Amino acid sequence: MIGILDYGMGNLHSVCSALKRLHVPYIVSSNHDELRQSNGIILPGVGAFRDAMVCLKRDGHIAFLREYAESKPMLGICLGMQLLFDESEENGLTPGLSLLKGRVIRFTGSDVMRETYKVPHMGWNHLDFKKPESPLLQGLSEDYAYFVHSYYVMTSDESLLIATAGYHVEVPAIVGKGHVFGTQFHPEKSGPSGLAILKNFCSLAQGGVRT
Incomplete structure (x- = not known):
């Protein structure tokens, strides 16, 4: 059985449907x-990082999630993935769950050539598998996934990167270390x-896939 944490800021319907x-x-x-x-937990997320951490802290979920991730698989989706990291600069610097090393930062909206680009990053992007x-x-095999986000993870720990996507910078698209995994995109969409990735996580949680 897979547990989906309901903390008031998740895309519950789409994950349940998947x-x-x-x-x-x-x-x-x-x-x-x-x-x-449950054999594994999905941490969904839609909205702002600071608001999500307020909800998690209010209901005592932070300590629970940290304890759970020590022994069982966890998958963060979109904002849920960002919450796995140390901190986010969204609406002021806010500490995260610190299960993975990195900071969540905003797309600047202009590249090194000072050409502007749209924020949020929205649409289908190719996944570059770093750890097939x-x-x-x-x-x-490498495919496309659907993204909707204005912030992305910046990490110096390249061992976390399972797949990336290019959007004027290298965007961590799938991350993982130990029992903790995350997708910046919505696998259920x-x-x-995307469904295969979600199924693989469920199989991992249920003992059908080994690391």
């Missing part, structure tokens, strides 16, 4: 005792490849 299509049993809950019974051996990428 798991139903994959025939994966799941629960949506904010109760820690219930979530501890990752359990999240089993059975997949990224066609067959």
Whole structure:
């Protein structure tokens, strides 16, 4: 069973619909005792980093998530992925869960040649696999995924990068270390490849895929 953390800022409907299509049993809950019974947790997210951390702190989820990630798989999606990192500069510097090393920063809107580009980054972008051996990428070849975000992760730890996407800078698209994984894009909105990544995570959580 997969647990989906309901903390008030998640794209719950689309994630639940995807798991139903994959025939994966799941629960949506904010109760820690219930979530501890799951094989893996999905941390969804839509909205602002600071607001999400306020919600997580208010309901005592921060310590729970850190404890859970020590022994069981966790997948952050979009904002949920960003929350896994040390901090974000969105609406003022805000500490994150610090499960992965890095800072969330805003696209500048202009490149090194001072050419402007649109923010947010919205649409389909090619995934460049950095670690094709990752359990999240089993059975997949490089494909496209659907992104909607104005902030991205900047990290000096290249070992975290499972896949990247190019949008005037190198954007960490899939990250992972130990039991902790994240996708900057929405796998549930990224066609067959996105669903395959989500299925691979569920298989990993249920013991069907080994790291």
